[in-house]
Amino acid sequence: MTEVLLEIDNLSVDYETGRGDLKALRNISFSLNKGEIVGIVGESGCGKSTLISSILRLTAPNTRFREGEVRFKGRNLLNISEQDMRSLRGSDISIVFQDPMQTHNPVLTIGRQMLDIQHRSSATKAEKLHRAAEMLSAVGIPDPQARLKQFPHEFSGGMRQRIAIAMALMSEPDLLIADEPTTALDATLEVQIIEHLRSLQQDMNCAVLFISHHLGVIAELCDRVVVMYAGAVVESGDVREIFGNPKHPYTRRLIDCDPGHIKERARVLPTIPGEVPDLANLPKGCIFRERCDQAMPRCTASVPPLQTIAEITGHRAACWLNHEEMAS
């Protein structure tokens, strides 16, 4: 029986800005089971970062949680005390950030930083250092004892991202959030890092929320995928079904534009024309309407709800086209 670990329930988040409220997230719902890997895909600005910082509650001061809940093991993280939230960070929920070059404190040694994040453990300093070295070798860093004494700038970008993964998994968290962990790295490194991440994930059986715009990585690594566009979920479901049979025009365009998908030599690389709508001033109807080549009058009239397409696989999409299909 699968057990739900994280449940995002109808979450809406605004940023209060000088030119009005920016509706960064609108009615986001999805869940993550224990030990499962879920991918989140979308262009930059689709609300991925807001979603992550909302889960960890590390949001900017001008953030307002308008409605919805973020339930972790049944507790709503949005209304527990800061004290309780802090005790979850780095122990039950860990994160690997996007840019490995700026993730670590430049004036403290890696050993010192890996020691500091074990602040909740009652182990001795030697035990903690041993644990740190163990984790470094688990992510494939040779000679870990010596490297603990080095500073971040003495490591390459790929090495630093391995260290970040080692740090995040050191407490054997139940949930790991990976925020585009390989975007800043080149392709060969990407494969290695993904391999380490996967093997450690299997050893520890932790759930992973994997954010990326690289569809190839998502397809390879994830069980399920959530497609986000302009602060809303447009499609979600089993990874094979989404990539094999996308039910939202945006997902379809994303797949078309993925370099891994383009088999023939194209004169012009396909792109999605148009721009993401202004989140402070949302247009009426479907948010993708203005960039959609299949838009209908109905799309302007009202927002399409996220509708279940296949019950067994949990495939859901938010597009009026599917309603037409089902009606006919």
Added chain:
Amino acid sequence: MTNSRSELTQIVVGIVRDPLGLVGLLIVGSIVFCAIFAAWIAPYDPVAMNIQARLEGPSLAHPLGTDQLGRDTFSRVIMGSQVALKVALPAVFGAMFIGLALGMIAGYGPKWLDNLLMLLFDTLRSFPTVMFALAVVALVGPSLQTVVLVVMATSIPTYARVARTQTLSLRNSEFILAERAMGASVFRILGVHMLPNIIGVLAVLAAMDIPTVIALEAGLSFLGLGVKPPTPSWGALLKDGYALIRQTPWLVVGGGLPVILATLGFTFFGETMRDVVDPKLRKQR
């Protein structure tokens, strides 16, 4: 021309809108006013002695009292603003323009000249300001001109360095490259295209430098190495006040207050101007 005028209006509006800037502008304005109309404002001749009224405290006749020779302190304070500005303005603007020229030469000229000038600037900066001033005064004797020259010499490197950095960064910018490609002369590039982009930053530096210069002039005169008596400078007032500090507090207060007010006023003014002209500069200082 209309463009630069509206820019100037914008700067002034920006300064006045900030309470700190408004206070600064008011203080700076009154000091300039005092300096220009000193002869009319001062109730007494600042060098006229009156043996009967020596070392008096404040009264209606003498708002800040009198000194050991019976001279009216208030009149000397008013006249002192003239001396302060006579030193500060030529020194600051002289340093600014020389620094601007040298900095642009260093930034645009050949590499060896750049290195040479930078070494020169670094050397000039390597003297502690007051020690340098003292050495020069010891050699050529105290006078208003000496003070101006010393101040210029010590602050030229600061302006030159900023002008050089700006020139270097502009030199490779697209619009300058385009001008060069079209065969514009060096003078046209430096004068027409670079100067307007550099002068704003330097003007801000100059405004922020004025309080330092006023303080230095007062300091040298306090040591008896600046403006010669009986010229009424604020530093000279402080010098007399220091000698008589156990007899009367009023000379120190009378000489100290205008120095504090002037430095505060020019600082508030300069800081606000910097924030209005270029908020990015805030980080660099």
Added chain:
Amino acid sequence: MLSFTIQRIGLAVLILFVAVTAMFLMIRAVPGDPVQIMLGPRATPELQALLTAELGLDQPIWKQLAIFYGNLLQGDLGIDVFSGRAVTDIVFQQLPHTLWLILASIVWSAGLGIVIGAYAAAHPNTIIDRIAAAISVSFVAVPAFVLALLSLLIFAVHLQWFPAIGAGDGFWGALDHLVLPAFAIGLSWVGYIARLVRASMLEVMGEHHIRTARAFGLSERRIVMVYALRLAILPVVTVIGVGMGFLLSAAVFAEIVFARPGLGKLVIDSITTRNYPVVMGAVLVSTGLFAASTAIADLLNAWLDPRARSAR
């Protein structure tokens, strides 16, 4: 790190060389015969010729410069015109007084400035932050010698809390005499350093590694005090090094106002008696001190910042 150290020290030596040479040539270029000044107008021509030869003033200028540097390298800065004592001895006798004053000023002002700046950065745009900012600007502007005079007037002459003149005997006596001058010199630095630390802190707190530290549940106190402050303090080190020049200047005034022994008082006294060798010796030593302190600050910065250590 080693090559950076050598480079930095080399630069300091080069600048000092140019500065000292310039100063030497300046002295020679100024009209007025040092021999006449030293012997007075009534000396016989024979005596004048003798001293001229003794001082090497009859030699060509480049040879004089060589002799000057030869002496300088042996620690010989010339002879006091009046007492006949070595200038080196006189200067180094006064130097410790100035150094203690500067050190005391740095310690209290940097300490307080860092605390205020860090607090303001941790609570940006609160009332306390605004007040700290306004006071900082005001402190920065007010010249040290006016502050010295006013604090002398208020705390020494009127309230008589602290002594007005001298350097004091013994540890407590010396400390008692240091309070007012160090206060006057340091006050503008409190504001300056507070502003610097605040700006630098705010910048560091926005960096990604701080977000990482938060994501690992580190306490806010630890993040501010260790993870951010270690970085934010770096520019302060540089500023203190460069600030030695300003502090040396301010110390001149403080020494005069509080009649303390020290380099500044030595220079002023020597100027009034036209004792040029002493003036030049003292100015030279203070220039060397300034050059050394900026170099040390740069090296310290490189030592504190591992990135700078290997980048060079």
